[in-house]
Amino acid sequence: MRATDTMQPVNALGRAGVWALAVTAGLILSAPNAVRGDVTIAITNGSGADAYIQENGGDNNYGTYTVLECNNNPGYRRKSYLRFDLAAATSTFHTATLKLLLNNHNNSVNATIEVYGLKDGDAGEGWGETTITWNNAPQNDTDGDAFIASGVTNLGTFVVGSADPNGTEYTFTSIALTQFLQADTDGQATLMLRSLNGGAAPHVQFASKQNDSYAPPRLELLDDAIVDTGSGTGADALIFQFSPDSNYGPLSQLQCNRNTDPYKRKSYVRFDLSTAPDKIGTATLKLVLDDGNNTADATIDVYGLNDGDAGEAWGETAITWNNAPQNNTNNNDFLGGTTHLGSFDVATTDADGTVYAFRDVALARFLNADTDGRATLMLRSANGGTAPWVAFASKENSAYAAPTLEMKTTAIVTTGEGEGADAFIQQNAPDANYGGNNRFECNNNTGGPGFRRKSYLRFDIANKPDLIGRAALKLVTVDCNNGAASLIDVYGLNDGDAGEGWGETTITWNNAPQNDTDDDAFLAGATHLGTLQVAATAPDGTEYAFTNATLVTFLSADTDDRATFLLRNQTGGTAPYVAFASKENATYAPPTLEMAPGIPPPRGTVIIIK
Numbered sequence: 001m002r003a004t005d006t007m008q009p010v011n012a013l014g015r016a017g018v019w020a021l022a023v024t025a026g027l028i029l030s031a032p033n034a035v036r037g038d039v040t041i042a043i044t045n046g047s048g049a050d051a052y053i054q055e056n057g058g059d060n061n062y063g064t065y066t067v068l069e070c071n072n073n074p075g076y077r078r079k080s081y082l083r084f085d086l087a088a089a090t091s092t093f094h095t096a097t098l099k100l101l102l103n104n105h106n107n108s109v110n111a112t113i114e115v116y117g118l119k120d121g122d123a124g125e126g127w128g129e130t131t132i133t134w135n136n137a138p139q140n141d142t143d144g145d146a147f148i149a150s151g152v153t154n155l156g157t158f159v160v161g162s163a164d165p166n167g168t169e170y171t172f173t174s175i176a177l178t179q180f181l182q183a184d185t186d187g188q189a190t191l192m193l194r195s196l197n198g199g200a201a202p203h204v205q206f207a208s209k210q211n212d213s214y215a216p217p218r219l220e221l222l223d224d225a226i227v228d229t230g231s232g233t234g235a236d237a238l239i240f241q242f243s244p245d246s247n248y249g250p251l252s253q254l255q256c257n258r259n260t261d262p263y264k265r266k267s268y269v270r271f272d273l274s275t276a277p278d279k280i281g282t283a284t285l286k287l288v289l290d291d292g293n294n295t296a297d298a299t300i301d302v303y304g305l306n307d308g309d310a311g312e313a314w315g316e317t318a319i320t321w322n323n324a325p326q327n328n329t330n331n332n333d334f335l336g337g338t339t340h341l342g343s344f345d346v347a348t349t350d351a352d353g354t355v356y357a358f359r360d361v362a363l364a365r366f367l368n369a370d371t372d373g374r375a376t377l378m379l380r381s382a383n384g385g386t387a388p389w390v391a392f393a394s395k396e397n398s399a400y401a402a403p404t405l406e407m408k409t410t411a412i413v414t415t416g417e418g419e420g421a422d423a424f425i426q427q428n429a430p431d432a433n434y435g436g437n438n439r440f441e442c443n444n445n446t447g448g449p450g451f452r453r454k455s456y457l458r459f460d461i462a463n464k465p466d467l468i469g470r471a472a473l474k475l476v477t478v479d480c481n482n483g484a485a486s487l488i489d490v491y492g493l494n495d496g497d498a499g500e501g502w503g504e505t506t507i508t509w510n511n512a513p514q515n516d517t518d519d520d521a522f523l524a525g526a527t528h529l530g531t532l533q534v535a536a537t538a539p540d541g542t543e544y545a546f547t548n549a550t551l552v553t554f555l556s557a558d559t560d561d562r563a564t565f566l567l568r569n570q571t572g573g574t575a576p577y578v579a580f581a582s583k584e585n586a587t588y589a590p591p592t593l594e595m596a597p598g599i600p601p602p603r604g605t606v607i608i609i610k
Contacts, residue, residue: 232272418460469598
């Protein structure tokens with residue numbers, strides 16, 4: 001996130017909003033690799049310490065107090081010091097977040113709190129919690145509200161609202177904070193807080209580790225990364241055909257419109273990828289609607305500027321219709337130096353503030369191919385006419401969050417992304433295709449002539465972790481007819497099978513890869529991965545997660561970035577009849593595959609033979 005305005009109360013909306021990443025629980029029951037996890041370091045861990053210092057008590061120590069204070073009232077100033085023991089930190093974290101809880105404040109106005117880091121290796125890093133004072137605190141400017149610039153690094157600011165109640169949690173993150181902690185060499189890091197507001201108020205107190213009511217300061221070190229267009233080398237701007245040499249970078253909106261010439265608008269957003277994971281499993285672009293003018297639904301196309309393009313360094317205050325990289329100045333298109341990543345829809349009824357989350361395997365693949373630490377995405381409307389006219393909040397917007405890019409190490413992909421596909425096949429219509437159906441079916445009807453149904457699911461797994469720690473195939477029931485519980489066998493089509501490129505609109509009972517057309521089985525080119533039990537009373541919308549170590553092994557062995565699963569119902573009879581939502585289903589989620597990264601196993605023991 002940006003180095004300013006990135007601290008927000010939990011669940012707060014609006015400027016510089018940070019969307020929380022959902023944590024998926026219970027993905028795996030057993031796996032061959034340990035799953036890599038995020039690290040939370042409390043200030044109570046190891047050599048952690050916290051204290052505030054006070055100007056009018058220059059030799060007094062406040063390290064045992066229950067609060068950490070920030071006040072910029074001349075003569076009565078207070079600043080706070082926090083030291084974290086980084087022994088538990090992993091070498092793979094890409095985003096760092098400082099969390100503080102408000103204990104009390106006296107704010108008639110909002111308080112802006114500035115965060116600094118004591119430079120690595122400073123002689124004062126070993127300051128004592130019960131001995132630190134205004135006069136001996138490392139790099140404290142004893143004559144004013146500042147710290148000594150040569151010994152500290154400015155990490156950013158956050159705001160404490162005048163109406164925020166006690167117990168409000170703030171989460172501060174910035175690229176500068178992440179880089180500061182990544183550069184640490186001695187296993188301890190000191191952060192310093194000061195108020196930028198003069199006067200007796202605002203006077204802010206955060207809970208210290210001695211506080212009995214609220215949690216102590218914490219650092220969260222995450223493998224995942226979240227950045228917005230205000231982070232690092234990020235930028236955003238719209239371009240306008242009507243004023244081809246004018247710059248609109250400072251505008252609070254990013255506009256997309258495919259009006260007749262010369263009123264077309266397109267938008268450019270650039271993200272700093274310096275904190276991106278080494279391997280991005282899932283990438284999501286988030287945009288907030290601001291002043292949509294839609295008399296018809298809009299489709300927004302997302303393109304990526306190819307890595308290494310000479311225009312990647314475009315300037316936010318210099319970009320125009322005529323000089324924007326790979327812009328086709330004659331129409332609504334982009335030129336050949338771009339990659340189409342997908343599209344998303346904006347409905348006529350969507351209100352301002354609506355958040356759109358564009359996620360596609362193509363976006364993660366595009367970001368993984370980056371070599372220069374920055375990525376430009378380009379937006380255009382696919383719809384002609386004066387409306388729809390769509391505007392999203394830019395980083396200058398005071399009401400809504402800037403464009404945000406979330407990058408997860410866990411790969412989450414549906415059959416609707418990339419080379420994904422889903423379909424069922426039916427024995428009594430052996431040459432018919434059912435790929436466009438809104439569900440896929442599993443039935444082993446032995447009481448009639450050839451009513452069996454099996455299903456095929458293909459996932460684009462180009463962004464799978466290099467080492468998979470856990471995996472889950474998730475399916476949602478729709479229109480099941482179960483007189484009894486069903487046992488659904490899950491198979492994997494062997495890697496490299498000639499049929500892996502089966503077509504969703506062409507697959508049939510007679511041509512489906514490794515289908516035994518004579519009964520309910522599959523042929524030897526498919527590997528049995530396990531069984532999923534569907535309850536007799538499963539209502540529509542029930543989610544089932546198939547997960548085991550065999551699934552992890554199967555996916556880990558893949559070499560061509562695609563995986564096909566074959567499903568059959570081993571329970572005979574006219575019922576149970578099981579159906580799951582396909583990618584064409586408008587009500588329920590499509591088949592989803594999740595793959596979380598694992599921790600490499602330790603190296604083997606070295607035996608020295610004398």
